[in-house]
Amino acid sequence: MTFRGRFFGFQSAAARLKAGVAVVPLVLLASCFQLREPEPAGAASDWLPPTQIDILLANFTTAVQTLNVVNYERTFAGPQYRFLPDPTAAGTATTLFTNWSVNEERDYLNGLRRRSAVTTQNQLTFSGRRDQFFTADSAEVSALYQLKIVQSDTAFRSTMLEGNIRLLVRRRNNEWKIASWRDQRTSSALSWTDLKKYFIRN
Incomplete structure (x- = not known):
């Protein structure tokens, strides 16, 4: 060579x-x-910048109805968010809700989504809504809710949940977020607390 x-x-x-x-x-x-799993196909198209409380509630409602976990998480105000359960519905599981944060919101909704068909469309309606402003950037939204769910876990038999929802909402960087959520049972029907308690565990 x-x-x-x-x-x-x-x-x-x-x-x-x-x-x-x-x-x-x-x-x-x-x-x-x-x-990581890709975002749901409609994650971006279903979301609107929540520059008004009405838009925040519309994003929240759509995420609950379509079980869009990504957009559902986006409606909450990060680390400071807390959920306050209905005491009767919480029962002996009060410790479960002691530090309930956005992580638990995500986990419960994922549990519900796993037991729901891909094409499932839940129905969430609010009535008698009242907004009380504390400052220009904070308010409490109170309303009666009815949530109709369709899922496959036969151990959770209720399909219609009812109660009163009270949301403390705050605006930061011109976007409204849910800072806290208080649930209250208003009838003999199960409440949202019952739904969260079951599906975060199952």
């Missing part, structure tokens, strides 16, 4: 070694990330 042939052979081997060394960090980098 001539000097020229050995030289080009050396160059080729060096190039292959360099390429191999470059690939190793990429493989290691890829292993640092976990794959």
